[in-house]
Amino acid sequence: MQLLSYLQKQTQLSEKSLKNTILLLNEDATIPFISRYRKEMTDNLDEVQIGEIVKFKEIYEALEKRKKTILKALEDQNVLTIELTQKVNSSRHLTSLEDLYLPFKKKRKTKAETARLQGLEPLAKMIMSQRVNNLEVTASKYTSNEVETIEDALEGARFIIAEWINERKDIRDNIRHQIQRFSIILSKAIKVKIDIEKAQKFKDYFDWSESLSRIPSHRLLAILRAESEGFIRVKIEIDKERILQKMENRIIRSQNECSDQIKLAIQDAYKRLLFPSLSNEALSVAKEKADDAAISVFAKNLKQLLLGAPLGEKRVLAIDPGFKSGCKVVCLSKQGDLLHNETIFPHPPQNQKIEAIKKISSLTDAYKIEAIAIGNGTASRETEQIVKKIQFKNEVEIFVVSEAGASIYSASKIARDEFPNYDVTVRGSVSIGRRLADPLAELVKIDAKSIGVGQYQHDVDQSKLKKSLDAVVVSCVNTVGVNINTASESLLSYVSGIGPKIAENIVNYRNKNGSFTSRTAIKKVPRLGGKAFEQAAGFLRIKNAKNPLDNSGVHPESYALVDKMAKDNKKKVADFIGNKEVLQQINLKKYISETVGLPTLEDIFKELEKPGVDPRAKAKAFSFDQNIKTISDLRTGQLLPGIVNNITNFGCFVNIGIKESGLIHVSNLSDTFVKDVNAIVALNQQISIKVLEVDVDRKRIQLALVK
Numbered sequence: 001m002q003l004l005s006y007l008q009k010q011t012q013l014s015e016k017s018l019k020n021t022i023l024l025l026n027e028d029a030t031i032p033f034i035s036r037y038r039k040e041m042t043d044n045l046d047e048v049q050i051g052e053i054v055k056f057k058e059i060y061e062a063l064e065k066r067k068k069t070i071l072k073a074l075e076d077q078n079v080l081t082i083e084l085t086q087k088v089n090s091s092r093h094l095t096s097l098e099d100l101y102l103p104f105k106k107k108r109k110t111k112a113e114t115a116r117l118q119g120l121e122p123l124a125k126m127i128m129s130q131r132v133n134n135l136e137v138t139a140s141k142y143t144s145n146e147v148e149t150i151e152d153a154l155e156g157a158r159f160i161i162a163e164w165i166n167e168r169k170d171i172r173d174n175i176r177h178q179i180q181r182f183s184i185i186l187s188k189a190i191k192v193k194i195d196i197e198k199a200q201k202f203k204d205y206f207d208w209s210e211s212l213s214r215i216p217s218h219r220l221l222a223i224l225r226a227e228s229e230g231f232i233r234v235k236i237e238i239d240k241e242r243i244l245q246k247m248e249n250r251i252i253r254s255q256n257e258c259s260d261q262i263k264l265a266i267q268d269a270y271k272r273l274l275f276p277s278l279s280n281e282a283l284s285v286a287k288e289k290a291d292d293a294a295i296s297v298f299a300k301n302l303k304q305l306l307l308g309a310p311l312g313e314k315r316v317l318a319i320d321p322g323f324k325s326g327c328k329v330v331c332l333s334k335q336g337d338l339l340h341n342e343t344i345f346p347h348p349p350q351n352q353k354i355e356a357i358k359k360i361s362s363l364t365d366a367y368k369i370e371a372i373a374i375g376n377g378t379a380s381r382e383t384e385q386i387v388k389k390i391q392f393k394n395e396v397e398i399f400v401v402s403e404a405g406a407s408i409y410s411a412s413k414i415a416r417d418e419f420p421n422y423d424v425t426v427r428g429s430v431s432i433g434r435r436l437a438d439p440l441a442e443l444v445k446i447d448a449k450s451i452g453v454g455q456y457q458h459d460v461d462q463s464k465l466k467k468s469l470d471a472v473v474v475s476c477v478n479t480v481g482v483n484i485n486t487a488s489e490s491l492l493s494y495v496s497g498i499g500p501k502i503a504e505n506i507v508n509y510r511n512k513n514g515s516f517t518s519r520t521a522i523k524k525v526p527r528l529g530g531k532a533f534e535q536a537a538g539f540l541r542i543k544n545a546k547n548p549l550d551n552s553g554v555h556p557e558s559y560a561l562v563d564k565m566a567k568d569n570k571k572k573v574a575d576f577i578g579n580k581e582v583l584q585q586i587n588l589k590k591y592i593s594e595t596v597g598l599p600t601l602e603d604i605f606k607e608l609e610k611p612g613v614d615p616r617a618k619a620k621a622f623s624f625d626q627n628i629k630t631i632s633d634l635r636t637g638q639l640l641p642g643i644v645n646n647i648t649n650f651g652c653f654v655n656i657g658i659k660e661s662g663l664i665h666v667s668n669l670s671d672t673f674v675k676d677v678n679a680i681v682a683l684n685q686q687i688s689i690k691v692l693e694v695d696v697d698r699k700r701i702q703l704a705l706v707k
Contacts, residue, residue, distance in 0.1 A: 003022070003057065003060055003061075004018055004019065004022075006060050007022075007053060007056055007057065007060070011049070013049065016043060017043045020041040020042055021034065021041075021042050021045065021053050023041075024038060024042075025053070025054065025057070028531065029535065030474070030497060031047050031050045031054065032475060032479075032496045032539065033496045033534075035047045035050055036553075037538055037557075037600070039599035040596070062094075063091070066094060066097060067089065067091065067097065070088055070097065070101045071088055073101075074088075074101075074104055079104055095281075096169070096173075099172050100169065102167050102172075103167040110163065112159045114156070114159075115157065115159045116160060118144070118147050118156055119142060119144070119147075120147065120153060120156040122142075123153060123157040124161050124164075126138060127157055127158075127258045127261050127262065128161060128164070128258075128262070129258070130252070130253055130254045130256065130259060132256075132257065132258050134257075135154075135258060136257075139154050139157075140153075142157075157261070158261060158264055158265040158268060159265075161261075161262060161269075162266075162269035162273060163269075165251065165266060165273075166269050166273040166277075170250070171250060172278065174246060175243055175247075175270075175275070175278050176281070176282070178238060178243055178246075179236065179238055179275075179278055179279055179282045180212070180282050180285070181213055182239065183212045183282060184209050184210065184212065184238070185210055185211075185215060185234065185236055185286075186237055187205045187206070187207075187226070187227070187232045187233065187234045188206070188207060188233050189207065189231065189232055190232060190233060198229075199226075199229075199231040200698070202225075205223050205226050205232055206231075208223070212236060212282060215286070217289065217290035217291075217293035218290075218294070218456070218648055218650050221287075221290050221291075221294060221456040221459050222456070224459065225459050236279040236282065236283060238279075240270070240275075243270065244266060244270060247269075248262075248263060251266065290460075291460040293649060294456055295468045297647060298448075298457060298469060299468050299469060299472045300647065301646065301683050302469055302473070303472050303475070303476060304678075304682050304684065305439065305443065305451060305683050305684065306440045306443055306472070306473065307440065307476055307480070307615075307616050308439040308440075308619075308683070309616055309618050309619040309684075310436075310437060310438045310439060310440070310614070310616055310618070310619060311438075311619040312437065312438075312618070312619075313334040313335065313437065314334060315332065315333060315334055315367055315369050315370050316331075316332045316371050316372070316433040316434075317329065317332075317360070317363060317373070317433070318330050318332065318372075318373040318375075318401075318429045318430065318433025318434075318436070319372065319373070319374045319375065319387070319429065319432070320375045320377075320403070320406070320425065320428050320429040321347075321374060321375055321380050322347075322379055323348060323378065323379050325425075326343040326344060326347075326350070327346065327347075327356070327379070327383055328425045328426060328429045329342055329344055329359070329360070329363065330426060331363055331366075331367040332430065336430075336433070336434045336438075338422070338426070338430055340366075340367065341429065344359050346386050356386065357386060357389070357390055360372075360387060360390060364393075364396060365393060368394075369396060370396065370397070371397045371398070371436065372397070372398045373399050373401045373432050373433045374400050374401065374432075375400075375402075375403040375406065376402055377403045381624070381657055381658070384398065384400060385626065388623075398621055399436055399619065399621055401433075401435060401436050402645070403432060405446040405447075405450040406428045406431045406435075407424070407428060408447065409427065409428070409445055410425070410428040411424055412445070412446075414445050414488075414489075414490055415427040415445075418488075440477065440616075441487070441488065444477065444490050448466075448469035448470070449465065474494050474496070477491060477495060477539075478495060478539045480614060481540070481612065482540055482541060483541045483542075483543060484516055484541065485515040485542065485543070488507075489504055489506075489507045490503075492507070495536050496536055497533075497534070497535025497536040498532065498535075498536050501527065502525065502527055502528050502532060505525050505528065506522075509524065509525045509526070517542070517546065518542060518547060518550055519540065519542060519545070519550045522536075522537065537556050538554070539553075541612050543612075547573070548573060548577045548611060549562060551611055551612045553603070553607045554604055554607045554611075558604055561591060561596065561604070562576070562604065564591070565591065578609065579609075580609055583605055583609060586605075588602070622643060622686050623641070624640075624657025625640050628640065628656060628657055628658060629657075629658065630659075631659070634694045635691065636694065637690065638691040639688060639690055639706060640689055640691065641686065641688060641689075642654040642655060642686075642687055643684060643686055644681050644682065644683055644684060644687060645661055645683070645684070646661070646683070647678060648677070649666075650677075651663055651667075651668070651669065652664050652669070652677055654689055656689065656701075660699050660700075660701055661701070662691070662701035662702065663700070663702060664681075664704060664705050665702065668692065668703065668705060669681065670705070680705070681705070689703040689705060690703065690704045690705075690706050
């Protein structure tokens with residue numbers, strides 16, 4: 001099996017697209033670079049398609065590596081035949097590969113191995129031949145000091161037969177298929193723990209059963225979480241008699257004393273070896289699928305969060321609200337630099353509301369504040385109400401900003417390095433203000449798992465989750481582009497071709513030599529060689545550069561082409577920038593060559609028309625219903641404003657301005673069937689909702705989307 005044919009089968013993409021993409025990947029080209037600047041080579045594949053190629057390429061390489069290991073092990077055991085070599089090499093799945101290797105694996109001391117050492121394997125072979133006339137007499141010949149009775153001899157032979165049955169690939173495949181299609185997952189409460197308060201969120205699963213093949217990913221993860229925390233027991237069940245009958249039909253060819261022993265061996269093999277192994281495998285496969293589904297939701301949510309609307313370069317006053325400990329206030333410059341910080345105490349027990357109002361008002365005037373960011377944690381609503389009562393001299397927008405992950409950032413090394421002379425409360429407030437100005441630039445400093453973009457993130461495969469979320473961050477950073485003269489080390493590290501070490505070198509070079517004045521100057525950064533420059537240059541922006549293309553997504557490799565266009569049309573490159581009328585007069589097809597096609601030319605024109613334009617929307621202020629302060633204020637039928645703060649496969653959660661988020665179940669998102677929740681709502685989207693049901697005791701709120 002060759003890589004190319006494997007990828008074609010998995011992706012259904014053309015041979016040319018796959019060949020060239022593999023070539024670029026093997027040259028260490030990044031996904032953003034390939035999708036943006038090598039469209040002619042890949043036939044215009046997007047990031048998702050290239051990501052699929054990367055995924056299946058890695059699966060193929062892992063499979064091939066395992067094949068080599070197994071072939072070497074078989075060769076060392078002197079059991080490798082031409083037929084076995086062909087079977088191993090033709091395997092397309094790790095499961096079938098391991099089934100082939102199972103009979104030859106070095107085993108711990110099993111019942112079958114003990115029986116072999118007692119000399120019972122010949123008896124087992126005779127029974128399997130199903131041609132022994134007097135089994136009792138035959139078995140008596142195998143009794144000894146270790147095998148005292150005929151029954152002991154028959155039992156030992158059955159252990160060997162059971163192991164043979166367990167190692168038969170056709171039988172394993174059939175049972176595997178039956179379990180995957182027809183098994184039921186059951187959960188029962190562990191009675192001693194039912195009354196524990198923490199268990200109540202899992203009470204739906206105290207007595208639950210469902211088809212394993214149909215259980216939704218979120219429910220399976222919830223059940224497995226409840227099991228891991230010790231509240232329930234989980235098991236897989238299936239029609240055992242049906243499977244045993246199928247096994248007997250495959251193995252037994254006659255009805256005699258031998259067949260009776262084989263039936264017993266079949267039952268033993270199924271109960272002791274096959275079902276425990278294959279049911280665990282089926283559960284693992286289901287868990288893996290659930291992980292993939294959950295991770296996909298996390299990735300979609302994270303992308304929406306990172307590409308959330310920035311306020312832009314404005315002076316921001318940020319407040320991290322609190323009751324007893326007060327509200328930490330910071331003032332930030334347009335560039336996000338900390339200008340001032342102090343603490344106010346407008347809430348109980350101090351109740352210094354008037355002093356707080358005066359302080360916020362004076363700071364707003366003193367630092368020419370244009371927007372106020374209020375964290376959405378404890379005391380958020382109370383703080384927002386106070387701020388909205390202030391009569392500011394100039395127009396000031398007020399925003400409630402998600403605090404998710406701010407505490408993680410404030411205690412991190414990145415935060416300590418940025419603000420070595422300030423405590424965690426100041427750093428947390430700065431993070432709240434900065435994420436209003438530019439969510440992407442600030443959130444990349446936080447481990448994506450800590451931002452709160454999904455459910456059960458601690459229960460899924462952590463390496464897969466990290467890989468997926470890191471890929472999302474890379475995609476978002478390169479989609480937006482990065483100002484190399486203002487970007488943090490964290491942000492720069494996600495730029496195509498850069499990485500943490502070169503990002504550190506860029507910041508050090510910038511601190512020592514001042515701002516970069518051209519893309520060419522980037523090459524002076526230590527360890528930033530030609531390959532890294534090729535991968536990164538198109539995603540790095542330099543404002544007010546001598547060459548206007550340096551602040552665009554036009555790659556330096558295309559500068560000569562743009563110069564030629566300008567010369568042919570008796571213009572300067574600067575005349576093209578933002579001048580749609582001039583650009584429309586140019587015949588693009590005239591500039592098509594062997595290396596540059598229409599897709600690249602069209603991309604160049606988009607950049608010339610709007611160079612360096614941020615693809616994200618602009619932040620908009622939002623107000624919750626001021627009459628709703630706790631869950632007890634909610635009534636069925638109420639219409640309220642809300643903000644989507646989490647999306648899952650079964651619906652979305654909505655912040656309605658109180659501690660508890662409400663759930664819009666997928667069935668209440670639309671009058672028609674909803675396949676993908678993300679097709680209906682987006683993270684941080686401002687929506688109107690209707691209250692359907694309120695469970696104060698369980699703190700659950702059911703909502704419906706109002707269109």
